[in-house]
Amino acid sequence: MGAVSLQQLPEPDRTEIAFAGRSNVGKSSLINALTRQNNLARASGEPGRTRELNFFNVDDTDLRIVDLPGYGYAKAPKDVVEKWTRLTRNFLRGRVNLKRVYLLIDSRHGLKTVDEKIMDVFDEAAVSYQIVLTKTDKIKPPAVKRITEETLQAIMKRPAAFPRVVATTSAKGDGIDVLRAEIAALLPEF
Ligand SMILES: Nc1nc2c(ncn2[C@@H]2O[C@H](COP(=O)(O)OP(=O)(O)OP(=O)(O)O)[C@@H](O)[C@H]2O)c(=O)[nH]1
Ligand SMILES: [Mg+2]
Numbered sequence: 117m118g119a120v121s122l123q124q125l126p127e128p129d130r131t132e133i134a135f136a137g138r139s140n141v142g143k144s145s146l147i148n149a150l151t152r153q154n155n156l157a158r159a160s161g162e163p164g165r166t167r168e169l170n171f172f173n174v175d176d177t178d179l180r181i182v183d184l185p186g187y188g189y190a191k192a193p194k195d196v197v198e199k200w201t202r203l204t205r206n207f208l209r210g211r212v213n214l215k216r217v218y219l220l221i222d223s224r225h226g227l228k229t230v231d232e233k234i235m236d237v238f239d240e241a242a243v244s245y246q247i248v249l250t251k252t253d254k255i256k257p258p259a260v261k262r263i264t265e266e267t268l269q270a271i272m273k274r275p276a277a278f279p280r281v282v283a284t285t286s287a288k289g290d291g292i293d294v295l296r297a298e299i300a301a302l303l304p305e306f
Contacts, residue, residue, distance in 0.1 A: 131304065132213050151172070197237070226267060
């Protein structure tokens with residue numbers, strides 16, 4: 117995982133939102149769907165392709181998107197979280213213009229131990245975050261409803277979690293407009 121020194125970061129002159137999640141959860145695809153720009157976030161077929169913080173200014177807005185590194189699979193949650201935390205914690209904590217982190221969860225799998233550990237990092241750093249379920253085209257509508265409700269229940273008591281879960285599919289487009297509208301509401305001129 118590439119080191120990111122704080123001097124290399126863009127000036128905090130725009131509203132920022134960040135996308136986090138396990139490798140392969142669909143971060144780059146979701147960013148592309150939201151911004152309607154193909155290949156903007158380099159959607160890739162291989163897990164772990166995005167290895168460092170990637171910043172994208174969204175044209176014609178004051179918004180900047182941060183694609184955080186995927187944090188791997190749940191085999192060794194503690195090690196995974198420590199590695200991921202080293203790279204991102206200072207960024208998350210010191211970033212005054214960061215309005216929200218969208219934490220992506222695969223709708224087929226739901227919250228895993230490693231996701232809970234990442235939410236602990238956000239709660240401790242008091243970084244506002246919201247859960248976005250991905251790849252809902254892979255499961256049936258009743259299953260989408262169930263996992264949405266289960267996920268909401270699981271985060272209700274977390275202090276920095278936004279109490280709404282958005283279900284999306286970048287492949288089919290469901291939920292993308294809802295999420296885009298929520299992001300627009302974070303911008304000052306909205
Ligand atoms: N069916 C389906 N597949 C998706 C969806 N979103 C992403 N994928 C697929 O899932 C794989 C990973 O997608 P990415 O967008 O590259 O995931 P990522 O989280 O950016 O992955 P890393 O940056 O490698 O951690 C690709 O094969 C995508 O085509 C979706 O909504 N539905
Ligand atoms: Mg990616």
